[in-house]
Amino acid sequence: MKSGLVLLVIVMSILAFCASTASASGPEKLCIVIDAGHGGRETGSIGPNGLKEKDVVLDVAQRLRDELKKKLDVRVVLTRRGEYHVPLEHRANMANTAKEGRPADLLISIHADACRGPAVNGFKVFYASKRHEFDLDEIIQMEGATVVEDDFRARRRDLVESARWDSLYRKHSYGNSLLASSIGTALENRLAIPKLLVAPAVLRLLRGLDMPAVIVEIGFLSSTAGETMLGTDEYKDTCALAIMEGVISYLDEVQDTFGRVAGTRRPAESLTERELD
Amino acid sequence: MASKAMKTFLITLWALAVCALVIIAIVLLRELLSGSSEFTYGQARRQAEEGELTFDATLLFGATNGQGLAREKRKVRQRDTDLDQIKEVLDSLIYGPHGVLVRTIPDRAKVNSAFLLPDNTLVLDFSRELQTLHTGGTTGEILTVYSIVNTMTMNFKDVEKVQILIDGDEIDTLAGHLDLEQPFTRDTRWIIRPSELTGAQPLETPST
Numbered sequence A: 001m002k003s004g005l006v007l008l009v010i011v012m013s014i015l016a017f018c019a020s021t022a023s024a025s026g027p028e029k030l031c032i033v034i035d036a037g038h039g040g041r042e043t044g045s046i047g048p049n050g051l052k053e054k055d056v057v058l059d060v061a062q063r064l065r066d067e068l069k070k071k072l073d074v075r076v077v078l079t080r081r082g083e084y085h086v087p088l089e090h091r092a093n094m095a096n097t098a099k100e101g102r103p104a105d106l107l108i109s110i111h112a113d114a115c116r117g118p119a120v121n122g123f124k125v126f127y128a129s130k131r132h133e134f135d136l137d138e139i140i141q142m143e144g145a146t147v148v149e150d151d152f153r154a155r156r157r158d159l160v161e162s163a164r165w166d167s168l169y170r171k172h173s174y175g176n177s178l179l180a181s182s183i184g185t186a187l188e189n190r191l192a193i194p195k196l197l198v199a200p201a202v203l204r205l206l207r208g209l210d211m212p213a214v215i216v217e218i219g220f221l222s223s224t225a226g227e228t229m230l231g232t233d234e235y236k237d238t239c240a241l242a243i244m245e246g247v248i249s250y251l252d253e254v255q256d257t258f259g260r261v262a263g264t265r266r267p268a269e270s271l272t273e274r275e276l277d
Numbered sequence B: 001m002a003s004k005a006m007k008t009f010l011i012t013l014w015a016l017a018v019c020a021l022v023i024i025a026i027v028l029l030r031e032l033l034s035g036s037s038e039f040t041y042g043q044a045r046r047q048a049e050e051g052e053l054t055f056d057a058t059l060l061f062g063a064t065n066g067q068g069l070a071r072e073k074r075k076v077r078q079r080d081t082d083l084d085q086i087k088e089v090l091d092s093l094i095y096g097p098h099g100v101l102v103r104t105i106p107d108r109a110k111v112n113s114a115f116l117l118p119d120n121t122l123v124l125d126f127s128r129e130l131q132t133l134h135t136g137g138t139t140g141e142i143l144t145v146y147s148i149v150n151t152m153t154m155n156f157k158d159v160e161k162v163q164i165l166i167d168g169d170e171i172d173t174l175a176g177h178l179d180l181e182q183p184f185t186r187d188t189r190w191i192i193r194p195s196e197l198t199g200a201q202p203l204e205t206p207s208t
Helices: A002-025 A053-071 A088-096 A136-144 A149-166 A168-190 A224-230 A233-258 B002-034 B041-049 B082-095 B138-155
Strands: A030-036 A074-078 A106-113 A123-128 A195-201 A213-220 B054-062 B069-077 B111-116 B121-126 B161-166
Touching: A030 A053, A030 A088, A053 A074, A053 A106, A053 A213, A053 A233, A106 A168, A106 A233, A106 B138, A123 A168, A123 B138, A168 A195, A168 A213, A168 A233, A213 A224, A213 A233, A213 B138, A224 A233, B054 B082, B054 B138, B069 B082, B069 B138, B082 B111, B082 B138, B121 B138, B138 B161
Parallel strands: A030 A074, A030 A106, A106 A213, A123 A195, B121 B161
Antiparallel strands: A123 A213, B054 B069, B111 B121
8 A cells, every 4th residue: 555655656746747847848939040141341232322231131130030029939040130240151050059059940141132234123032052062972082092091081071071061951952942932922922123033042151051041132232223222111121021921921831731830840851852953 | 088087987877877777667667566465355356357266255244134144256366275265265254245235243353373173173263353343242243153154164165163263262252142162063044045135124324
């Protein structure tokens, strides 16, 4: 009888402990990283009347943060919160460790575009692109003939690690293009300027990111009309709202496709890798 | 006696004058025939038009709708070696378009050197102006890089990839966007077909 009672107490204690742990942790919050391009000494492009890209995109990033927090129960991390420069590798590292040392669920980088010549206006959305990647075996074959064996093995390990970091974005091919098209459609619904492009490109920031990520070019700073537009609160609010709506659309799509919202667990291992570029 | 001496003096003076004139004439003629020792694009064009050997190049410049690259066919001077020919075509690209297309490379940028690796990677070392005088923007960088990469890979069959350096150094990006650490292959997605340019009007007067 006594031993039965002791056993019961032990079992009840264990159950109580498990229950308290479960209720304390709760479902994991989605973590979204917003990256305001350039900053500090790196102004980005400058409009004909002096409006700087770094200032515009920081403003839009902050508005987007506010919109996301209003509509979703998410954690938002800004890679840059003020007037200073953050190297691209640091931004990627921040995103890859934003969720208590683990990758965030999404990254959205905000930029304003520019080019020489005819003045155009419109928005673009870019995501990571496959590029020529060194064929490891080919490198090993080239290097192996002249390198001492131990050194060769160390260099091979370095090359393998480098290729892995450089290829992280490939895990998220489908997520990248889905996020890009979701945001592109949402911007098209809200903005008066045309959607010029939603496409993959070989962009430095996106290489090495271990989550679906896009770069949104919210307009052209190189034209007078574009600069005027990018300087208005109304346009910046509309951009932030549209991007937020694009994120929601993406999350809904992932929920529909995979039966759970991205971010409750890392979706990468469940996503089918599709070569879309 | 005096008159004989005078006569001799005058003859000598005359001879010296004639010699001086001949020397001056020779120097002037040489200058006229050799021209400047430094090659200029205009000179090549005159030579090309006068029937010298030419190389038919396809150059890629910014399209008139600002959203991609467009082709311009141009005859450039034919050079003796592949690398010299590559530099010739690059000089034409830096010189800029002849018609309505838009330059993609700052006009003060220069090619420091070019060499071809055994794996058919063309390494192009540009001067710092390619970066410091760049207008910025993701589209601007894409047009600059792919006008170089596509021009090189479309004109020279031995060139499969292009690596861009600045003053001998590898760089991360030109203006914060495109990843330049590794070589690029040709990407014809950025080339606009002529039919897509028909009727495209700039929204305002182009800026210089």
